[in-house]
Amino acid sequence: MVRIGTHAVSANSQTTLWTRLSQHRGSLKGSYPGGGNHRGSVFRYLIGDALIRSSRVPADVISPSWGIGNNATAEVRRSEYLLEKVVSEHIRAMPFICLPADDAPGPNSIRKRVERNAIALLSNFDRETIDAPSRNWLGLNSSQTKVRKSGLWNVDHADEEPSDVFLIQLRELVARADLSN
Numbered sequence: 001m002v003r004i005g006t007h008a009v010s011a012n013s014q015t016t017l018w019t020r021l022s023q024h025r026g027s028l029k030g031s032y033p034g035g036g037n038h039r040g041s042v043f044r045y046l047i048g049d050a051l052i053r054s055s056r057v058p059a060d061v062i063s064p065s066w067g068i069g070n071n072a073t074a075e076v077r078r079s080e081y082l083l084e085k086v087v088s089e090h091i092r093a094m095p096f097i098c099l100p101a102d103d104a105p106g107p108n109s110i111r112k113r114v115e116r117n118a119i120a121l122l123s124n125f126d127r128e129t130i131d132a133p134s135r136n137w138l139g140l141n142s143s144q145t146k147v148r149k150s151g152l153w154n155v156d157h158a159d160e161e162p163s164d165v166f167l168i169q170l171r172e173l174v175a176r177a178d179l180s181n
Contacts, residue, residue, distance in 0.1 A: 001122055007020035024041050025088060025091055036087060038080075045067055047138065051086060057083065063080040090138070114173065119156070120160040120162040123154070133151040
């Protein structure tokens with residue numbers, strides 16, 4: 001497991017799981033088919049950042065505007081398009097599972113508690129490594145120390161400890177989940 005995420009963690013959020021996953025996955029159609037928008041997904045930003053710092057993409061794919069600003073002009077989006085496509089391909093190759101957390105959106109929701117504690121549980125940041133990422137894991141090229149040292153595509157909560165009751169809550173959610181896919 002290399003990424004933990006959720007959706008709808010602010011009160012009254014209307015974001016659905018599938019909307020959030022599509023932001024990470026990137027667009028299938030539209031002006032930039034196969035691309036995406038790393039300014040709307042920290043996960044996409046982190047993947048692109050590590051790709052830039054690795055030798056896995058040709059120089060003409062790298063865009064100097066990557067990660068700059070919260071918005072981008074059409075010209076900047078065009079210049080980032082090839083890298084956005086590579087990011088989408090990388091993310092789409094990752095399998096994922098979903099756990100049911102059907103409560104109201106908000107910072108104290110079950111989904112937010114699971115996200116925070118799962119990151120804290122699985123992170124190797126500043127502790128003895130139990131399950132190290134493979135030697136060729138792209139995240140080892142990240143500019144973010146917490147990504148490199150945690151073994152996760154997460155920065156928030158990577159330096160925390162999980163709550164004492166988290167494993168009990170997680171077991172209940174996994175028992176309710178359909179993990180057969």
